[in-house]
Amino acid sequence: MESPLVTNVLFSIGPVPITETVAATWCMIAALALAAILTSRALKLAPSRTQAVLEAFVGALDDQIRDTMRVAPAPYAPLLGTIFIFIFVANWSSLIPGVDPPTAHIETDAALALIVFLAVIHFGVRARGIGGYLKTFAEPSFVMIPLNIIETFTRIFSLIVRLFGNVMSGVFIIGIVLSLAGLLVPIPLMALELLTGAVQAYIFTVLAMVFIGGAVSDGRSADRQKEKKS
């Protein structure tokens, strides 16, 4: 049995080895970019069928951000929408025969979580200034500073492990069942894996929203003050 923690090197550019995961990710990025260009090239006031679907998606995303973060969605929608679409397509890319989902390897998940980590700092500093952002670590009191600092890292780590564990375990179980039982048996498991992939993409995005929302809006501290008073 091949270890899920190892990636195969496909070819290398100079001294840099390119793994299968990276190549699959590049293909996906190219396909998504092409699709985005093609669908948004001719936007009209009276929407065509494709445009209506896209508008519904963008509207749902904006509503979700407004509900979760309680701020205007415009600065955050591009990043969060891209994260959702990328993870969704990556999880469902196991439908194409021979393609391993890139999110089933821990490097891709680590890169995505690193983007969220940097985005939290970026949006937090932009909304409150450096001093204001650092002051959020001392909430509700300065005793919590070490815990808050540890939390910033552990929640990103759990973001990595959650996505990796879910997608990889699905791929792994399908592989095991296929080798034990035969050709058509793992199809229900694959259907379950599609559901898991969609839910995990949603959860990763919502958690990124919650983390960024906690850094930019005063919602969290206001809640805490309310709890203190009551």
Add this chain to the structure above:
Amino acid sequence: MNLIEIISIFAAAMAVSIGAVGPALAEGRAVAAAMDAIARQPEAAGTISRTLFVGLAMIETTAIYCLVIALLVLFANPFIH
């Protein structure tokens, strides 16, 4: 197969099996509470199920940690060279 490998496989199986019990019970309680809430207040079903999904993902993480530890023990064991 030497002793370390046998113990590693045993430890991986124990980690996953024991690590699945807690999250399973916790998810059962969470879903039961959410069902109760939706039955009382069907108009809040959207918010409740959204919060439920995020909460379930959080609970599930503990089981996933156990799975990752089991995989580390099986495939990246520092004591087997």
